[in-house]
Amino acid sequence: MSTKFVVSASPHVHSDFTTRNIMGMVILALLPAGVTGVYFLGLRSLAVIAACIIACVLSEWAWQKLTHAKSTLSDLSAVVTGLLLAYNLPPTIPLWMAVCGSIFAIIIVKQFYGGIGCNIVNPALAARAMMLISWPTAMTTWTINGISGATPLAAMKAGSQVNISLWNMFAGNMAGCIGETSSLLLILGGLYLIWEEVISWRIPVVYILTTAILASLFNHGGSALPLHESLTGGLLIGAFFMATDYTTSPMTAKGQYIYAFGCGLLTALIRTWGGYPEGVSFSILIMNVAVPLIDMHTEPRVLGAPKSNFFKRVHKEGAK
Amino acid sequence: MNLPTFLGGVHPPEGKALTENKAIEILRPEDSREFIYPLSQHIGAPCSPVVNKGDRVLAGQKIADTEAFVSAPIFSSVSGVVKDIAPRMTIAGSVDPCIIIQSDGKYEKAPSLLAQMYSGHKPKVADYVKMIRAAGIVGMGGACFPTHVKLSPPAGRVIKWVIVNAAECEPYLSCDNRLMIESPDEIIRGLGYALEIFPEAQGVIAIENNKPEAIRIMTERNKSSRIKIMPHTVKYPQGAEKMLIWSVTGQEIPEVPALPADVGCIILNTRTTWQICRTIEKGEPVTERVISVTGDAVNEPKNLQVPLGISVRELVNACGGFKEEPLKLIAGGPMMGLAMRSVDVPVVKGTSGILALTSRLAYIAEESACIRCGKCIESCPMHLEPTLLDHAVRRRDYATFEAHGGLNCIECGSCAYSCPASRHLTQSYKNGKAHVMAEKRKAAAAAKAKQEAKN
Numbered sequence: 001m002s003t004k005f006v007v008s009a010s011p012h013v014h015s016d017f018t019t020r021n022i023m024g025m026v027i028l029a030l031l032p033a034g035v036t037g038v039y040f041l042g043l044r045s046l047a048v049i050a051a052c053i054i055a056c057v058l059s060e061w062a063w064q065k066l067t068h069a070k071s072t073l074s075d076l077s078a079v080v081t082g083l084l085l086a087y088n089l090p091p092t093i094p095l096w097m098a099v100c101g102s103i104f105a106i107i108i109v110k111q112f113y114g115g116i117g118c119n120i121v122n123p124a125l126a127a128r129a130m131m132l133i134s135w136p137t138a139m140t141t142w143t144i145n146g147i148s149g150a151t152p153l154a155a156m157k158a159g160s161q162v163n164i165s166l167w168n169m170f171a172g173n174m175a176g177c178i179g180e181t182s183s184l185l186l187i188l189g190g191l192y193l194i195w196e197e198v199i200s201w202r203i204p205v206v207y208i209l210t211t212a213i214l215a216s217l218f219n220h221g222g223s224a225l226p227l228h229e230s231l232t233g234g235l236l237i238g239a240f241f242m243a244t245d246y247t248t249s250p251m252t253a254k255g256q257y258i259y260a261f262g263c264g265l266l267t268a269l270i271r272t273w274g275g276y277p278e279g280v281s282f283s284i285l286i287m288n289v290a291v292p293l294i295d296m297h298t299e300p301r302v303l304g305a306p307k308s309n310f311f312k313r314v315h316k317e318g319a320k
Numbered sequence: 321m322n323l324p325t326f327l328g329g330v331h332p333p334e335g336k337a338l339t340e341n342k343a344i345e346i347l348r349p350e351d352s353r354e355f356i357y358p359l360s361q362h363i364g365a366p367c368s369p370v371v372n373k374g375d376r377v378l379a380g381q382k383i384a385d386t387e388a389f390v391s392a393p394i395f396s397s398v399s400g401v402v403k404d405i406a407p408r409m410t411i412a413g414s415v416d417p418c419i420i421i422q423s424d425g426k427y428e429k430a431p432s433l434l435a436q437m438y439s440g441h442k443p444k445v446a447d448y449v450k451m452i453r454a455a456g457i458v459g460m461g462g463a464c465f466p467t468h469v470k471l472s473p474p475a476g477r478v479i480k481w482v483i484v485n486a487a488e489c490e491p492y493l494s495c496d497n498r499l500m501i502e503s504p505d506e507i508i509r510g511l512g513y514a515l516e517i518f519p520e521a522q523g524v525i526a527i528e529n530n531k532p533e534a535i536r537i538m539t540e541r542n543k544s545s546r547i548k549i550m551p552h553t554v555k556y557p558q559g560a561e562k563m564l565i566w567s568v569t570g571q572e573i574p575e576v577p578a579l580p581a582d583v584g585c586i587i588l589n590t591r592t593t594w595q596i597c598r599t600i601e602k603g604e605p606v607t608e609r610v611i612s613v614t615g616d617a618v619n620e621p622k623n624l625q626v627p628l629g630i631s632v633r634e635l636v637n638a639c640g641g642f643k644e645e646p647l648k649l650i651a652g653g654p655m656m657g658l659a660m661r662s663v664d665v666p667v668v669k670g671t672s673g674i675l676a677l678t679s680r681l682a683y684i685a686e687e688s689a690c691i692r693c694g695k696c697i698e699s700c701p702m703h704l705e706p707t708l709l710d711h712a713v714r715r716r717d718y719a720t721f722e723a724h725g726g727l728n729c730i731e732c733g734s735c736a737y738s739c740p741a742s743r744h745l746t747q748s749y750k751n752g753k754a755h756v757m758a759e760k761r762k763a764a765a766a767a768k769a770k771q772e773a774k775n
Binding site for chain 1: 654681682697738
């Protein structure tokens with residue numbers, strides 16, 4: 001019988017949930033939508049996806065080599081960033097632009113702030129916003145089956161009739177970014193993540209409902225139905241996969257409701273009165289920045305603490 | 321079916337199948353060997369020996385005691401000779417003063433406490449607490465808080481509930497489960513005696529729903545209108561004091577340092593309740609306990625009733641030794657138990673389990689950065705924000721730690737269990753709490769010294 005054992009603080013067992021398998025499940029949930037994107041929008045999409053993933057992974061590797069930091073490649077978070085960025089780009093984007101976006105996402109948005117868990121905005125979304133401002137034409141040129149055309153949202157914005165059937169919107173047969181077109185598969189992927197308890201239902205459900213209801217109330221695009229609003233543009237991918245990014249969303253249930261409502265409100269406002277047809281990226285980015293504030297004001301009440309204690313505590317914090 | 325429970329918590333793999341159907345076996349070595357009794361087996365003042373080297377002692381004879389109120393005497397579990405009074409390694413891994421008795425294997429009994437104190441008669445209700453103190457009864461779930469202190473609530477507190485904590489929410493352990501199946505009457509009568517002390521109280525035996533046989537037997541045997549058998553949802557840490565009070569009575573215990581008595585509750589461990597019955601009816605002090613010896617590294621997991629002071633090595637041998645080298649040997653359950661350094665340490669009053677886990681179950685994962693997933697917040701039964709507290713402790717910002725309720729942490733381990741980044745969260749709060757408490761003691765001592773200097 002050996003006399004030596006490992007001594008450490010309790011607990012001595014651990015759930016098999018790890019950062020790596022969370023990221024793995026996110027990738028799995030995203031894959032079907034990407035496959036449809038490639039099917040409807042052409043093989044060029046595959047090249048964009050590959051360019052983004054490779055550029056993200058290499059950027060992370062190079063940065064950690066240069067700064068002598070411990071490599072975090074194995075947690076797969078760089079792959080998720082690359083995948084999400086690619087899904088938010090039009091299939092015709094020049095590859096060098098996609099690579100620039102990837103480097104921006106990983107180096108400037110993620111690593112400059114301290115790497116995984118420390119970035120204040122979603123890297124893929126920030127990169128998309130940067131690209132939209134830097135290369136507006138390339139970022140908003142859509143072609144499907146060789147014919148360029150407006151996205152349904154841009155058409156709605158222009159006040160013209162949307163002539164794409166709901167079924168085509170659902171399946172993904174319409175102009176748009178690589179990963180955002182197939183509503184059906186994005187919803188299935190999102191449900192899978194909720195089922196596996198990777199994400200909670202709170203952010204996607206509140207976000208989508210708020211946008212759909214408010215945009216219809218604002219009478220966006222004349223006759224648009226709530227269903228059109230939810231099925232078009234980046235709302236579904238944004239609500240299920242980007243707004244739910246752990247690092248840049250609130251940690252408490254109460255905070256998540258507020259954050260998701262904020263995202264929905266901003267999206268509806270931008271879609272109706274903003275300069276862009278699409279408002280998901282900017283809405284999420286703005287709400288990302290508000291997360292520390294939301295977190296501070298939604299701290300749960302400690303079991304047994306008096307009900308008013310929370311305000312006192314916030315007050316005390318502020319006074320310090 | 322909606323059973324009472326609390327908000328938060330986790331569902332670690334139960335591991336109870338290894339021992340839940342194993343009847344309690346009695347292990348009493350009949351050859352001469354060493355039994356070791358640490359002088360501090362409880363929360364409170366350590367005891368001083370009342371025997372000398374070379375004295376002959378009997379089983380059930382008091383060998384150490386103290387005048388302090390928050391303390392409990394210690395009894396020899398065997399007959400034999402006091403071999404030495406010397407420091408030895410204890411189950412917690414520290415080296416503390418112990419009484420070492422060389423047994424003669426005969427288990428010759430000392431006169432019972434009833435014979436000593438009440439010339440064989442049953443004590444009056446007013447004397448129950450005195451008897452319980454004299455028998456050295458402590459909370460036998462692991463915390464080892466002296467039971468007579470619990471049963472003497474501060475003046476002005478009306479006790480409305482006496483709850484037997486038979487949740488046994490720690491994975492792997494099933495000693496309380498077996499005790500309920502094999503001696504339900506003693507537990508019910510033990511609770512009955514506690515209820516006699518508090519005439520206004522309702523008795524509750526709270527059992528997690530994964531022990532259907534125990535629930536059935538206890539419900540069948542319970543004839544008292546003052547006692548209710550209450551099944552609970554299976555969720556860790558259902559058996560934690562604050563969670564149990566919340567789910568049984570719907571009351572929250574105010575923040576530390578409030579006690580269950582402040583909301584009219586007293587919580588007793590299953591074995592403790594059993595012991596109360598034996599003490600009041602037969603005058604038996606605490607000399608034995610039931611221990612689940614289990615884990616995936618043990619050849620033949622068992623529930624053993626053993627004399628206190630016996631070496632853990634004997635327990636492991638009685639279970640056929642290890643089938644595989646364990647990575648960790650744990651006193652208690654896997655969520656809150658203590659990792660042991662050696663098998664050559666004695667069993668004490670609070671040892672509820674000996675758990676030998678291989679590296680498949682008890683690996684120490686490398687920490688990575690917090691990804692703010694919020695799993696720890698969801699799982700914290702105290703509704704704290706574990707990741708925030710962890711960051712505060714790591715940057716030595718103890719003021720923030722305290723301001724965000726860090727001292728309320730019950731160290732249940734739910735947050736660290738669920739953390740995907742494998743952060744050693746519970747360890748962090750242990751450090752934080754120890755630091756804040758040490759600072760508080762220092763400040764109190766300084767204030768006292770200043771006051772004295774003034775006088």
